[in-house]
Amino acid sequence: MSVIAMTELDLTAKRVLIREDLNVPMKAGVIRSDARLQAALPTIQQALKQGAAVLVCSHLGRPVEGEFNEELSLAPVAAWLSDKLGQAVPLLRDYLDGVDVAPGQVVLLENVRFNIGEKKNADALAQRYAALCDVFVMDAFGTAHRAEGSTHGVAKFAAMAAAGPLLAAELDALGQALDMPARPMAAIVAGSKVSTKLDVLTSLSGLCDQLIVGGGIANTFLAAAGYPVGKSLCEHELLDTARAIAAKVSVPLPTDVVVAEVTGPIEDFMAFVQAATPVVKLVADVGANDMILDVGPQTAAHFAELLKAANTILWNGPVGVFEVDAFGEGTRTLSLAIAESSAFSIAGGGDTLAAIDKYDVAERVSYISTGGGAFLEFVEGKELPAVAALKAAAAK
Numbered sequence: 001m002s003v004i005a006m007t008e009l010d011l012t013a014k015r016v017l018i019r020e021d022l023n024v025p026m027k028a029g030v031i032r033s034d035a036r037l038q039a040a041l042p043t044i045q046q047a048l049k050q051g052a053a054v055l056v057c058s059h060l061g062r063p064v065e066g067e068f069n070e071e072l073s074l075a076p077v078a079a080w081l082s083d084k085l086g087q088a089v090p091l092l093r094d095y096l097d098g099v100d101v102a103p104g105q106v107v108l109l110e111n112v113r114f115n116i117g118e119k120k121n122a123d124a125l126a127q128r129y130a131a132l133c134d135v136f137v138m139d140a141f142g143t144a145h146r147a148e149g150s151t152h153g154v155a156k157f158a159a160m161a162a163a164g165p166l167l168a169a170e171l172d173a174l175g176q177a178l179d180m181p182a183r184p185m186a187a188i189v190a191g192s193k194v195s196t197k198l199d200v201l202t203s204l205s206g207l208c209d210q211l212i213v214g215g216g217i218a219n220t221f222l223a224a225a226g227y228p229v230g231k232s233l234c235e236h237e238l239l240d241t242a243r244a245i246a247a248k249v250s251v252p253l254p255t256d257v258v259v260a261e262v263t264g265p266i267e268d269f270m271a272f273v274q275a276a277t278p279v280v281k282l283v284a285d286v287g288a289n290d291m292i293l294d295v296g297p298q299t300a301a302h303f304a305e306l307l308k309a310a311n312t313i314l315w316n317g318p319v320g321v322f323e324v325d326a327f328g329e330g331t332r333t334l335s336l337a338i339a340e341s342s343a344f345s346i347a348g349g350g351d352t353l354a355a356i357d358k359y360d361v362a363e364r365v366s367y368i369s370t371g372g373g374a375f376l377e378f379v380e381g382k383e384l385p386a387v388a389a390l391k392a393a394a395a396k
Contacts, residue, residue, distance in 0.1 A: 003390040004162040006043070006137045011050035013103050017133035018043060018164060019150050021140035021370060022058035022077050031076050035353075036142070039370050041084055043139045043164045044106060048085075053101045055132060056081070056089075057109040057150055058140065059118070066116045068093070078108045096128045112150040119148055126153025138386050139164025141171075145374040147385035155386070161393035166370065171387065173367035174378050177346045182311035183209060186343075188303075188334065190214030190317030191351075194238045199380040200316070205249040210306050213251060214319025214330070219292055221246065222253055227283045230290035231262045252306060256282050256296025258320065258327055262289050270323070278326040294320025295330035303330075304337035313338055313345040315365075316376070318355045331355050339364035348375030 020040040025032040040056075047054045061072040078091035085106060092099060093110045101107045112118050117125035126149045130136065136158035138144070143151050144167065155161040163171070177185075185208040191197050194217050204211055213221050216233035223229050224242035245251065260276030273293060280296045281287075295303070300319075307313055315338060322328035338345050339361035347356060348369030356362050369375045374384055 002394060003168075003387065004160070004394045005168050006135075006139075006162045006164050007046070007168075009135060009160070009162060011047055011052040011135065014052050014134040015055065015101065015132065016047050016052040016135045016137055017055045017057065017129065017154070017158075018047060018137040019140050019143075019154070020044075020056055020058050020164075021142035022056075022074065023060050023142070024077065026060075026076060029071075029076055031080060034080060036370060037077065037080055037084075039166055040139065041081075043137070043166055044081070044085070046165060047137070048104060048106065051103050052135075053103045054106040055095075055099055055101060055109060056106060057112050057129075059113045059143070059150070060111045061113070063111060063113050065113060065118060068114055072111055072113075074108055074111055081106065081108060095132070096125075099132055112148075115149070117149055121147050121149050121153045123153060123157075125149045127157045129154040130157035130159070133158060135160045135162060137162050137164045138390055139166045140386075141167045141369070141374055142371040143374070144371065144384040144386035145377045145382075151386045152389045155389035155393050158393070161390055163387075163390055169367075170369055170371065173346050173369070174375075176344060177312055177314050178207065178379065181207070182344060184310050185312040185314070186210040186212060186307055186310035187314040188212045188214065188317065188319070190217055190319050192216040192233055194220045194235050194242060197316075197376070198238075198241065200376055201245050203379060203381050204314070205245045208249060208314070210310070211245070211249045211251050212303055212306065212319075214295065214317060217317075218254060218295070218319070221251060222283060225253060227253075228286045228288070229292060230259070230286050230288050232286075232290070232292040252303065254283055254295045254299040255302070256280055256298045257286065257292045258294040258296055258330070259286060259290040259292050260327075261287075262291050273321050273324045273327060276326070294322075294327040297329065297333075300330045300333035304333050307334065307337040307343075308341055310341065310343045313341060313343045314379070315345065315347040316349045316352055316379070318351055322355050322358065328358075332359050335359040335361050348372065
């Protein structure tokens with residue numbers, strides 16, 4: 001990796017600005033999931049251990065720049081950090097003209113998206129971030145695909161810019177899965193639409209040995225192979241695209257599916273699914289009023305065997321509407337197959353992480369990416385702007 005790593009630097013008495021992804025789900029000021037905070041904590045602790053004066057920054061939500069919004073304040077995060085670090089972590093609102101922080105102390109800078117110019121990656125703002133520190137550490141893989149002031153611009157102007165341990169671990173894990181994968185490699189790409197993951201599918205079609213598709217994506221591949229999909233989500237305009245991908249790589253199609261009958265307009269999709277009666281059918285028997293909501297048991301068992309035979313597994317997306325147990329058996333079977341495999345496995349994407357939590361397999365997946373969009377863009381083969389900025393800084 002051609003970037004400077006934070007762990008290589010002497011941070012003693014240095015002012016270190018760490019960009020983390022602390023964009024946690026919150027309701028009424030209460031943190032609903034601290035997974036991103038837990039992931040960021042070791043980097044902050046490491047900087048403290050090395051004797052640094054630590055400044056932490058992050059975004060939260062999508063506020064209007066230039067306007068303070070208490071609902072999108074990082075105050076609950078400051079309280080969480082204070083508790084976990086065992087020391088006061090002040091939250092600073094006015095910090096762009098300088099911060100008073102001593103070695104061994106941590107301050108949290110208020111939501112960077114309150115600052116005018118953050119989203120547009122304005123040089124003037126990036127220079128003010130850079131002036132706060134001796135070392136800038138980019139550790140927020142989840143925002144590495146965005147060229148913004150606190151993720152990209154600051155690295156251009158900081159005296160020293162380095163990759164934090166979390167970012168470095170993400171890049172190493174993705175590199176292991178994509179640069180020289182142990183063969184055979186299997187990938188699961190599932191989601192509602194081929195169009196939203198077309199670049200991912202195209203990239204993986206030239207890399208993996210088995211490309212398992214699920215959700216609405218699988219329906220499009222089934223239709224492209226001539227099977228009926230009834231009222232299932234399907235992009236009929238992309239059938240030729242699906243055929244072209246299937247011509248490049250093995251795309252094992254479902255042989256049976258779990259469907260629900262649609263008897264009228266669907267106003268609330270999840271309410272429809274929760275009330276639906278699951279019926280297992282062979283793919284050739286899907287009726288005109290059927291909606292495919294999961295792979296069938298025969299298919300799930302076959303896909304599980306393919307995963308057990310793999311030495312590298314990349315997982316992005318559940319293969320059914322797993323939030324409802326009646327249509328979650330396919331995703332449960334595949335998640336357990338991944339957990340039981342000796343392969344190097346990497347998983348990413350919000351729905352994927354929710355499935356990992358539901359089926360309690362986190363400890364048995366080799367690496368779980370903290371990034372959603374960044375994970376997908378890396379898989380697509382795109383260089384992430386924040387990583388490009390770190391590379392340019394290392395080459396100075």
